[in-house]
Amino acid sequence: MKKFAMVFIAILAICAGLAYGSNQLTKSTGDSGNKVLNLYNWGDYIDPNLLTKFQKETGYHVNVDTFDSNEAMYTKVQQGGTNYDLTVPSDYMVQKMKADHLLVPLDKSKLTGLNNYGASFMNKSFDPGNKYSIPYFWGTLGIIYNDQDVKTGSLEHWNQLWSKKYRNDIMLIDSARDIMGFSLISMGHSVNTTNSREMIAAKDKLNRLSPNVKAVVADEIKMYMAEGEAPVAVDWSGEATEMMSQNAHLHYVVPTEGSNMWFDNLVIPKTAKHYKAIYAFLNFMSKPENAAQNARYIGYSTPNTAAFKLLPKKVREDKQFYPPQKVIDKLQVYRNLSAQKVQQYNDLYLEFKMNK
Amino acid sequence: MANRSSKLGRLYIIIVFLLLYIPIVYLILYSFSKGTTMTNFNGFTLTHYGELFADKRMLAIFLDTILIALLSSTFSTIIGTMGALAVNNTKRRHQRETLLSLNNILLVSPDVIIGASFLIFFTALKVPLGFWSVLLSHIAFEIPIVLLMVLPRLDEMSPSLINAANDLGATTGQTLSRIVLPVIQPGIIAGFFMAITYSLDDFAVTFFVTGNGFSTLSVEIYSRARQGISLEINALAGIMFIFSLILVVVYYFIENHNASKLKKQDKLEVTGK
Amino acid sequence: MRRSFKTMFYTPYMLWLVLFVISPVALIVYYSFFNIHHQFTFSNYQEFFSSGTYLTMTANSVLYAFLITLFSILISYPMALVISKLKHRDLWILLVILPTWINLLLKAYAFIGLLSHDGLVNNIFQFFGLPVQHMLFTDASFILVAAYIQIPFMILPIYNSMTDISESYIKASRDLGATNWQTLTKIIIPLTMPGIKSGIQIVFIPSLSLFMLSRLIGGNKVITLGTAVEEHFLTTMNWGMGSTIGVVLIISMVIVMLLTTTKRNRRRS
Numbered sequence: 001m002k003k004f005a006m007v008f009i010a011i012l013a014i015c016a017g018l019a020y021g022s023n024q025l026t027k028s029t030g031d032s033g034n035k036v037l038n039l040y041n042w043g044d045y046i047d048p049n050l051l052t053k054f055q056k057e058t059g060y061h062v063n064v065d066t067f068d069s070n071e072a073m074y075t076k077v078q079q080g081g082t083n084y085d086l087t088v089p090s091d092y093m094v095q096k097m098k099a100d101h102l103l104v105p106l107d108k109s110k111l112t113g114l115n116n117y118g119a120s121f122m123n124k125s126f127d128p129g130n131k132y133s134i135p136y137f138w139g140t141l142g143i144i145y146n147d148q149d150v151k152t153g154s155l156e157h158w159n160q161l162w163s164k165k166y167r168n169d170i171m172l173i174d175s176a177r178d179i180m181g182f183s184l185i186s187m188g189h190s191v192n193t194t195n196s197r198e199m200i201a202a203k204d205k206l207n208r209l210s211p212n213v214k215a216v217v218a219d220e221i222k223m224y225m226a227e228g229e230a231p232v233a234v235d236w237s238g239e240a241t242e243m244m245s246q247n248a249h250l251h252y253v254v255p256t257e258g259s260n261m262w263f264d265n266l267v268i269p270k271t272a273k274h275y276k277a278i279y280a281f282l283n284f285m286s287k288p289e290n291a292a293q294n295a296r297y298i299g300y301s302t303p304n305t306a307a308f309k310l311l312p313k314k315v316r317e318d319k320q321f322y323p324p325q326k327v328i329d330k331l332q333v334y335r336n337l338s339a340q341k342v343q344q345y346n347d348l349y350l351e352f353k354m355n356k
Numbered sequence: 357m358a359n360r361s362s363k364l365g366r367l368y369i370i371i372v373f374l375l376l377y378i379p380i381v382y383l384i385l386y387s388f389s390k391g392t393t394m395t396n397f398n399g400f401t402l403t404h405y406g407e408l409f410a411d412k413r414m415l416a417i418f419l420d421t422i423l424i425a426l427l428s429s430t431f432s433t434i435i436g437t438m439g440a441l442a443v444n445n446t447k448r449r450h451q452r453e454t455l456l457s458l459n460n461i462l463l464v465s466p467d468v469i470i471g472a473s474f475l476i477f478f479t480a481l482k483v484p485l486g487f488w489s490v491l492l493s494h495i496a497f498e499i500p501i502v503l504l505m506v507l508p509r510l511d512e513m514s515p516s517l518i519n520a521a522n523d524l525g526a527t528t529g530q531t532l533s534r535i536v537l538p539v540i541q542p543g544i545i546a547g548f549f550m551a552i553t554y555s556l557d558d559f560a561v562t563f564f565v566t567g568n569g570f571s572t573l574s575v576e577i578y579s580r581a582r583q584g585i586s587l588e589i590n591a592l593a594g595i596m597f598i599f600s601l602i603l604v605v606v607y608y609f610i611e612n613h614n615a616s617k618l619k620k621q622d623k624l625e626v627t628g629k
Numbered sequence: 630m631r632r633s634f635k636t637m638f639y640t641p642y643m644l645w646l647v648l649f650v651i652s653p654v655a656l657i658v659y660y661s662f663f664n665i666h667h668q669f670t671f672s673n674y675q676e677f678f679s680s681g682t683y684l685t686m687t688a689n690s691v692l693y694a695f696l697i698t699l700f701s702i703l704i705s706y707p708m709a710l711v712i713s714k715l716k717h718r719d720l721w722i723l724l725v726i727l728p729t730w731i732n733l734l735l736k737a738y739a740f741i742g743l744l745s746h747d748g749l750v751n752n753i754f755q756f757f758g759l760p761v762q763h764m765l766f767t768d769a770s771f772i773l774v775a776a777y778i779q780i781p782f783m784i785l786p787i788y789n790s791m792t793d794i795s796e797s798y799i800k801a802s803r804d805l806g807a808t809n810w811q812t813l814t815k816i817i818i819p820l821t822m823p824g825i826k827s828g829i830q831i832v833f834i835p836s837l838s839l840f841m842l843s844r845l846i847g848g849n850k851v852i853t854l855g856t857a858v859e860e861h862f863l864t865t866m867n868w869g870m871g872s873t874i875g876v877v878l879i880i881s882m883v884i885v886m887l888l889t890t891t892k893r894n895r896r897r898s
Binding site for chain 2: 004008011012014015018019021022025026038042043044045048063064065066067068072075076079080081082083218219220222223226238239242245246298
């Protein structure tokens, strides 16, 4: 008994030390007093140097919390109990949060630098007139291939994925809308279709793709492709930049018949409190030099055209991540569908995954 | 014969230990790689460790993670052991089974379900999300594993031992501290270590119930997966692993040393009396 | 006096049961009766038990969880047996637990590196002149990695019950002329049954709802109930259906419990 009590006290003492240590560390990274901004972001999705720079310029300290999926973030914001000032949902999630009254409209009179953003990235269907959101990064869905197994330039269309050549060669990103989406596009339908017949046809077509599918994976797809585990993958452009930086044999194409265009956007959730800091931060991030610095750190495509001009020439001329306007015109943005349709998309997708 | 089988046995555990440790050695090895991911090893460097020690946010998260792990497993071990005594004391069979089933519910429910329902629970009670909600949740989901570790030892314990103590006029407290606790001690220690494991490994529950700037390592690692997990995390895992390895070995030898000392003392006391 | 001591003693645990077990379960059961439009309905259960998708998934989950548990026992039992006879056995058992302190996702990534096409294991194969194997996304690699994760959770309870066996039983059985094998099957295994049962409870049931590994290592070629729960809670936000699967899991847990608890001999009474 005595021994247990001793161990107990020792553990409590260690805990006190740990608490003190973490407290000191948090303090040294900045003040947690009144001048703060609580940012709820994807993990490692902003250049930390920008946060220091922001604090130096404005005096606001940025606390970052992280999430790993739009839906998980939505649940947290909806349930409350948190005090996030800004968060970064993707396009369809902006629409969903808006519909569920979880967003605070932007006060345009306090925003400077909105005209830095390109016209093709503003006023999208998920948020007409950008009443609630400012684009943060954008990208596409496309095909990644390894030129050691696939001849460069020979794979440019969705329909080619069904070719017998690629038996057991393709990795897919685990996302219902995206996978159903490219099947729909390959048949000439909209990615936002709610027509059950088209959706079922898309699933039946996917079932025929099954022999070619090696695996359906998520974030780890980057590691698999970089390791050369499969020659072909369907994934987002953001992930593609990551894997291409690790393996020079990889190439990314956006099929010319069209694809999805996605956006991550800065929005103000209803839990926000520090409005001064919020607008200071939004304006800070709209500045070309800051947006460019962030784009260089993250490697995704920036919607800030003024920032785009500051990027190195090699990046600017990269057709894979900054496709020409005529390709951009063919890209479709996901719209938030009714709960029932979302369910139907997912059920069909699940059936495809279970189909061996 | 016995000799040969013990040699075989040794060979067997060496192989299993190798298998258990290969992935860990692998990821520690990559923390020294010049590259940015665990794919190709590009020559030796210490830069990831440099990055790690410059990353104050990561270090604070690391300390918080350990703090939560230690505190929650200590309290869950205490409550879980009490629970094991309660289950052990039930007289009727179906009562015991009901208690055990209830106990195991948190072990079997998928993490997302537990996380979501805890989140609803905390927000309904207006418990602010952050350190305390995470601590409470961790204690909550660690209790069942502690109980499952302690209970078999209690069941094995011969009731005659307790009866004898009671007959000799020992109070409940005395019986507990002199007789029951020493017998179930290995179970308690196992439960404590398992509780730490559960705490360190949990992502989903912590994610749902945390907030307001408080985070743990798992949450940070999972949310970084979209960008690719940097080798800085490997470095951290490596340090943590080596550190706990040293701690465990040192703890064991101190413990062993004390135990042998205590035994001698006990003998002296007994003969002295 | 003694009674009040007892109640005081059991209060924390009972409080925990009520607050963190019974109320969440009540919540889960409650949610399972609502559809996506927040209407009260039995349709979730109807759908679960009538749709081929969910039943196949259930069958898959049970099959894989069974295999994972089986492999874990086969590897863990001898391990626990050998360790329990070593000199510094407590230290060795701590060393078994240590790998579980490293984050699961990191270990899974390490496995991807090890098992991949150009990974370490294939390099070793090539060194011995064996052909390169495609190991990832196969049932075998999924089961092996899952078993790897679960082994410490199986070894510990078994070891725990082994340290209890008094040496005298084993000596007695030897003196009576039993072979090693007989000692093992007639004395040691029956005496460690409680440990094996705890191990099964700790390993089998969580294995029913694995989703991380089935995606990371199995490439979603294996779809378990966990995948569906994950999807319902985090993608479609159909908490009703997700909770329904949760309820099914809880019920199957109770069944496993009833199957693994045999009558205890009530020496006390």
